[in-house]
Amino acid sequence: MDFIIIFQAGVATGTVLLFATIGELLTERSGVLNLGVEGMMLIGAMTGFSVTVATGNPWLGLLAAMLFAGLVSQIHALITITLHADQVVSGLALTFLGTGISLVLGEGLSKAGTVALLPSFSVPLLSQIPILGPVFFTRQSILVYIGYFLVPVTWYFINRTRPGLHLRAVGEYPAAADALGINVHGMRYLYVFIGGMLAGLAGATISLAVAPGWFSELTTAGQGWIAVGLVIFAQWDPVRAAVGSYAFGALRRLILDIQGPTVLFGFANPFYYNPYWGFFLQMLPYAFTVIVLVIGSREAIRKRLGSPAALGNTYIRGERGL
């Protein structure tokens, strides 16, 4: 068990969670809860892989994945923003819809074999730094490096730019934004779309870079739900979201690797000799997600964590309050 490898792989698989979490974070910052992340990720994974199989160009696959997932997210936007339906119900339905669409359209894709993948490379100089070099800058996919940029850019966008100011206003107090001429519904559509695109990107990151191929719904294996939980865990802050995503990525890898050796820290490795214990370990990230979601569903606790005040509420002009 090599911790450098665990963290290196953690950063790679964590990039999937990072894209999905940042996307959902932006959507939620605008006041819309979209529980359809898992479904949109599957759409992205399937589309990305299938378009790459058809065209041989993974970049085209990536683009198609983002557009298709973004398009599907607009169903949620229409239902919740324009038709004022409940965001939780619509989001759950979107997960089922996304899963269904990707299973139907992905039929036969699992036999497609290998395709051209997105490039991986090491960064000169930076990869020479001890520990950090091998973890962050050695033989990582280009998407991983894009992830590094996404975090500060998102933080800066939210906190230091005019559109970011408007985004925060729409999620905190849409009536105030509306009174000053900000198009609340338009903004929410936009951020649901961006969230959808990033979920699609997350899905394609799996199928085109991190764990290439299409393995039906096991491709994402519930990572969309982990992303939803991570947004709460991150308290709607992109930097914390990145820390959480990479930590979860590393944890997933650790759980696999810890079952390998026969001896662990000088003792007989219980996870090697009792294979069932491994299942327990594999359950932990999901158990964590369930706990975070249950805790986060209490409004009082959400407020303490700093949730956008209007999260989950439909905005209708003229109705008092949020």
Next chain:
Amino acid sequence: MADEQSSYENVVEMRGIVKRFPGVLASDHVDFSLRRGEIHALLGENGAGKSTLMNILAGLYRQDSGSISVNGRPVTFSSPRDAIKAGIGMVHQHFMLVPSQTVTENVLLGLDDPRFLMRLSEYDKKVAELGEQFGLRVDPRAKVWQLSVGEQQRVEILKMLYRGAQVLIMDEPTAVLAPQEIEDLFETLRSMTLQGKSIIFISHKLNEVASIADRITVLRRGQMTAGGVSAVGVSTQELARLMVGRAVVFHLDKSPASPGEVVLDVKDVYAENDKGLPALRGLSLNVRKGEIVGVAGVAGNGQRELSQVIGGLRKCAKGEVRLKGELVSNRSALYGIQRGLAYVPEDRTHVGSAPNLSVTDNVIMKKYRQAPISHSGLLDMNQATRFAKGLKEAYDIIVPTVETPVRLLSGGNLQRVILAREISGEPDFMVAVQPTRGLDVGAIEGVHRLLLTQREAGSGVLLISEELDELLWLSDRIYVIYEGRIMGEIQLGGGDASQETVDVIGQMMTGTPLENIRMERDA
């Protein structure tokens, strides 16, 4: 541009404004004109059409007919943005501020400048300078949630001034302020008129209108009953008659208090608000039988939490609440109800009633466990209907049938339903939070009468209100609450409260304990 502007005496000219809402004629051929540099009060009861008229001017609604001109030029607004561009800004009664953002961020919201990146420090300076110019002191870097209500109002005004507003519409601006803050606001408004701004002051408070306005327009049920009369030489009685359409009784007859033993005892209570921040910090007070005890204070100083702790809807971390000597805090709401507690909550439509249920269902909510409405575990709906019909008669609830869902009732009628339910339980103690908020003058009078009846019947009433006048009329004693602590207690004799009393209460409302005020006065 400046020359052109000054050649028109009237900045705003509204003619024959008609606005219909389903079933209501909210504005019936109303004319309104605003002169440069004046404060023009728009007076009327709730539902008289003041806000409708001003929302039309602010671009939130479109009039069905009639014309508006600004600086002599006809205009049509399709959004608040258009109105702001024409120099008209509205300060809403419920502040349109994002609590988690700074003052400057709130001011900049929705503007085209800065285009993308925000160097906030530059804009902080601009906002501070603008505040200096108009006497609106507020720290541009402070987060809005940290500000007092008075400061938040200044931010709202700054927002409009920053956008170059020449006309400010102030919608009931004093409703949330302490007396001293009201004085500050009036000062600011006067200084703004000196700098060429014009102000429309929406209110239903006669005294304020008389003291601030240059001219007054009165509306009643969508119609104009007085158009731009000079505020000099018009009496408040006259204005009240124009507003209500009949003579109003300002002072209810109130017999001297004859308080009995203590019925509610709140001792050293600590509690948190919804955000987990301390809301009550060692609060103590008591209420005796046969008296009305007022709690005065600016909104958001722990009033809501206090009423919830008493009503059993919020846990307290420390301290205790006793009802007739029995511990009721940190138990259930039912526990208090069974021991003679009545609760008239602030939020009539969501806490005080179930909007989609009928009048009957709403009035039996505290009685359905007992005979005759409960019959060996089943509801006897005939008895329930009879009970509801009895209350409808006794409390003058205007409703077609008792099967009508209460969401269709007017504010005054809904409050009567709630009071009927609470009073019919013959409580020993009642806590009423803002029982007259949003009601018109006639309905307020009715609620006041019911509260006084309760007092005469020997029950104790804790009246939590932001309307100081109401507290002064009704209460036998007043506690003043500030940041979750009691600043002091004032005994009121019969008759009108002296100006000195009002001043002392006002000082306490802004955080000076009574001892300090007394010490300062003695020194």
